Amino acid sequence: MPKEQFIDPVKLRKARELTFTPIPINQYNRTLKEERKNFSDEDLIRIYHDMRLIREFEEMLNLIKTAGEYQGVAYNHPGPAHLSIGQEAAAVGMAYHLSVDDFIFGSHRSHGEILAKGLSAIHQLNDDRLMQIMENFFDGTILKIVQNGHKGDVKSLARRFLVYGTLAEIFARKTGFNRGLGGSMHAFFTPFGVYPNNAIVGGSADISVGAALYKKVNRKPGIVVANIGDASMACGPVWEGLSFASMDQFRKLWEGDMKGGLPLIITIMNNQYGMGGQTSGETMGYEVAARIGAGVNRDQMHAERVDGYDPLAVIDAYRRKKEILDEKRGPVLLEVLTYRYSGHSPSDASSYRDKKEVEAWQEHDSILNFAAQITKEGVCKAETLSEIETDIKELIVEMLKLSIDESVSPHMDLEAHPDKIGEMMFSNESKDKMEEGEPEVLIPLEENPRVKQIARKERFAFDKEGKPFSKMKQYQLRDGLFEAIIDRFYKDPTLIAYGEENRDWGGAFAVYRGLTEALPYHRLFNSPIAEGAIVGTAIGYAMCGGRVIPEIMYCDFLGRSGDEVFNQLPKWQAMSGNLIKMPVVLRVSVGSKYGAQHSQDWTSLVAHIPGLKVIFPATPYDAKGLMNSALQGTDPVIVFESQRIYDVGEQFHQGGVPEGYYEIPLGEPDVKRKGDDVTILSIGATLYRALEAADILEKEHQMQAEVIDARSLVPFNYEPVLESVKKTGRIVITGDATARGSFLNDFARNIADLAFDDLDAPPVVVGSRNWITPAYELEDAFFPQPHWIVDAIHQKIVPLSNHQPKEVFDEKTMIERYKRGI
Ligand SMILES: Cc1ncc(C[n+]2csc(CCOP(=O)(O)OP(=O)(O)O)c2C)c(N)n1
Ligand SMILES: [Mg+2]
Numbered sequence: 001m002p003k004e005q006f007i008d009p010v011k012l013r014k015a016r017e018l019t020f021t022p023i024p025i026n027q028y029n030r031t032l033k034e035e036r037k038n039f040s041d042e043d044l045i046r047i048y049h050d051m052r053l054i055r056e057f058e059e060m061l062n063l064i065k066t067a068g069e070y071q072g073v074a075y076n077h078p079g080p081a082h083l084s085i086g087q088e089a090a091a092v093g094m095a096y097h098l099s100v101d102d103f104i105f106g107s108h109r110s111h112g113e114i115l116a117k118g119l120s121a122i123h124q125l126n127d128d129r130l131m132q133i134m135e136n137f138f139d140g141t142i143l144k145i146v147q148n149g150h151k152g153d154v155k156s157l158a159r160r161f162l163v164y165g166t167l168a169e170i171f172a173r174k175t176g177f178n179r180g181l182g183g184s185m186h187a188f189f190t191p192f193g194v195y196p197n198n199a200i201v202g203g204s205a206d207i208s209v210g211a212a213l214y215k216k217v218n219r220k221p222g223i224v225v226a227n228i229g230d231a232s233m234a235c236g237p238v239w240e241g242l243s244f245a246s247m248d249q250f251r252k253l254w255e256g257d258m259k260g261g262l263p264l265i266i267t268i269m270n271n272q273y274g275m276g277g278q279t280s281g282e283t284m285g286y287e288v289a290a291r292i293g294a295g296v297n298r299d300q301m302h303a304e305r306v307d308g309y310d311p312l313a314v315i316d317a318y319r320r321k322k323e324i325l326d327e328k329r330g331p332v333l334l335e336v337l338t339y340r341y342s343g344h345s346p347s348d349a350s351s352y353r354d355k356k357e358v359e360a361w362q363e364h365d366s367i368l369n370f371a372a373q374i375t376k377e378g379v380c381k382a383e384t385l386s387e388i389e390t391d392i393k394e395l396i397v398e399m400l401k402l403s404i405d406e407s408v409s410p411h412m413d414l415e416a417h418p419d420k421i422g423e424m425m426f427s428n429e430s431k432d433k434m435e436e437g438e439p440e441v442l443i444p445l446e447e448n449p450r451v452k453q454i455a456r457k458e459r460f461a462f463d464k465e466g467k468p469f470s471k472m473k474q475y476q477l478r479d480g481l482f483e484a485i486i487d488r489f490y491k492d493p494t495l496i497a498y499g500e501e502n503r504d505w506g507g508a509f510a511v512y513r514g515l516t517e518a519l520p521y522h523r524l525f526n527s528p529i530a531e532g533a534i535v536g537t538a539i540g541y542a543m544c545g546g547r548v549i550p551e552i553m554y555c556d557f558l559g560r561s562g563d564e565v566f567n568q569l570p571k572w573q574a575m576s577g578n579l580i581k582m583p584v585v586l587r588v589s590v591g592s593k594y595g596a597q598h599s600q601d602w603t604s605l606v607a608h609i610p611g612l613k614v615i616f617p618a619t620p621y622d623a624k625g626l627m628n629s630a631l632q633g634t635d636p637v638i639v640f641e642s643q644r645i646y647d648v649g650e651q652f653h654q655g656g657v658p659e660g661y662y663e664i665p666l667g668e669p670d671v672k673r674k675g676d677d678v679t680i681l682s683i684g685a686t687l688y689r690a691l692e693a694a695d696i697l698e699k700e701h702q703m704q705a706e707v708i709d710a711r712s713l714v715p716f717n718y719e720p721v722l723e724s725v726k727k728t729g730r731i732v733i734t735g736d737a738t739a740r741g742s743f744l745n746d747f748a749r750n751i752a753d754l755a756f757d758d759l760d761a762p763p764v765v766v767g768s769r770n771w772i773t774p775a776y777e778l779e780d781a782f783f784p785q786p787h788w789i790v791d792a793i794h795q796k797i798v799p800l801s802n803h804q805p806k807e808v809f810d811e812k813t814m815i816e817r818y819k820r821g822i
Contacts, residue, residue, distance in 0.1 A: 003504075005253075023288070033377060055367055077171060083346070091113045104224075106204060107185075107269070122159060143157075202235030203567070212264035217258070225264075230274075231283065249521065306334065454483070458656070479657075570610060586637070604743040622711055637666070667716050681732070684736060721755075791803075
């Protein structure tokens, strides 16, 4: 809500008409003769070579998949191979003008793009640089393999490196580009500017927007290209990515050299089919996919369709579109018309299309046509092209043999190293900043109004007599989060934060109040209401080397970013073979008072996903210390915050919340109250209800409860809890998540396992009811209440004398509820 942009009713209510500019379709019309001034003979032959190599590579895989053999070499590849036979000109045309500083992202069908971009990089880099890249990559492991038996120059060695690394990855070998953990659909190689390919349709769209944001904010050279399919244009993350990429603020509100559009080309690789669904004519309504650009922004995203069967047309388009990006007028939407002869995958019987259609496209084959053109034009003789073909075939046979040779290219040995993949789930680094440099800020920290306001607050909730200070006077949980975050903004020049209403408003729950004054637009901004893109762009930003704090306003909206949180954020570190770091601290606020769609605690959902760290601080001291640790790390951390307790003061840490920097390690639970008779382990805001329960137990039943605040869900150190259970022999686990399938049960199960001999009774779970969260006035019947904990102890662990339970936990009732699914 930038106040300076006045929204004038008089102007806006006037009658007028929107007009669109024509969207070019296949407008390239230069002849090869005309193009010869722009391309040397060598260039043209190279274009042929690159297309031909991709074709052979994919045909080899097709034969391996369908006949189990290529050129007499037999192999059974059980994994996927989504081939792009027919789409070569689109890939080579794209890569031609891109440098290693230009990053491409792709889809499940991106072998061709990896090879095209890699070959283009090899052409552009000098020998020293190429050797350096090959020597440094996995300590030269791949280089050593491809050097063996190689005769020739560095570029031909690099070509072997590229083909081998890609193929070994497809075959899940530990010597592949991603240690065999990515595979066919996810292979990539960042030193050549090839960024992750994504098996989730449209998955690369919002991630690539984040990569472009990284380039812009950190003033990095190069552009970003997302190669996504025509069918992906139906996907939510793609639309959210388009919305995010084309926000007006880049041009209207960002200042100085930050003013201007994102350096991004979203390329629709339009092969005209999803798997079997025909996009134009059946499953979509756009007819020409480039039409979409017209609805996105005033520039119509400079959208056009080019003929992807002519490599020179594609090269021309990229050259022109790159110019637009250089002028900061991005983003661009480019539709590249193409066609795959190969099935969606080798098991595809092509039942959805007529053989004649495939044949008709084969008659227009880009490689054959281009070969005919260049020989006709006298660029080279047909024999030269045959020699190229022979050379490519030899290369591919040789690399195939190497990549399937178990002694050269083994699979990861998980018998000898059972935890090898486990070790790759997190990077666990500790870094003040992701890059050297001076962070851009607007005022010195001490001049910040919020910092000044906090300086006047009481950092411990109680005075010397134990009386609480007024709420306004107390240093609150939101202040703890703020201090950790603003401190990092002044340390790490790459750090940015965004989400809904983050700027000016100060975040919906006032954690960011004071940040707007401190930071330029490009470090703190309002995003569109696009939770998928909020997380997806953060993933792309982090992948490229930045640190970022995206925010989801209510936990219930996590569903909107399901793919990003479940499939992307947690997986890329391990899928990359640990080449990628993911310093994304995702803040998620758990709602209160707003009913069913605004008050659910979904900690369990994310704790279930391998690859995410999950914390839920419940005190100002823990909020600051845990947030500091999350921001110091290089792993994705989901930080849950409860709206019930943003305003609590520090009641536990004697001396109050320290003013300086300190870290609380992720994974360490904390004993908030000592006791010998029963342990209560709580998650998040339920801590305060657990403490009330402890008061009741003490006053009414002379029982001392030990209350442990989990603080973290993943990772989690069970030792302090086991220590407590050894003493008490009893444990109740409580939190606000609906009990069924919750992490509370995970805790219970593991504690039963680990402390069986010390327990007098099985661990008891007290979670929320398996209902919708009702209105605030009815919430007490839904969320665990202090007396529920007492009632559960009475009914499930030890009978309490003179106790009349109100909440029922007996077996009969529970079995009945389970039967009814509630
Ligand atoms: C979210 C999601 N839905 C469905 C699939 C299964 N699937 C894989 S590829 C594909 C078709 C994709 O078509 P398009 O985006 O045009 O790419 P193309 O395969 O044509 O290259 C489908 C439905 C998937 N991988 N991800
Ligand atoms: Mg398609």
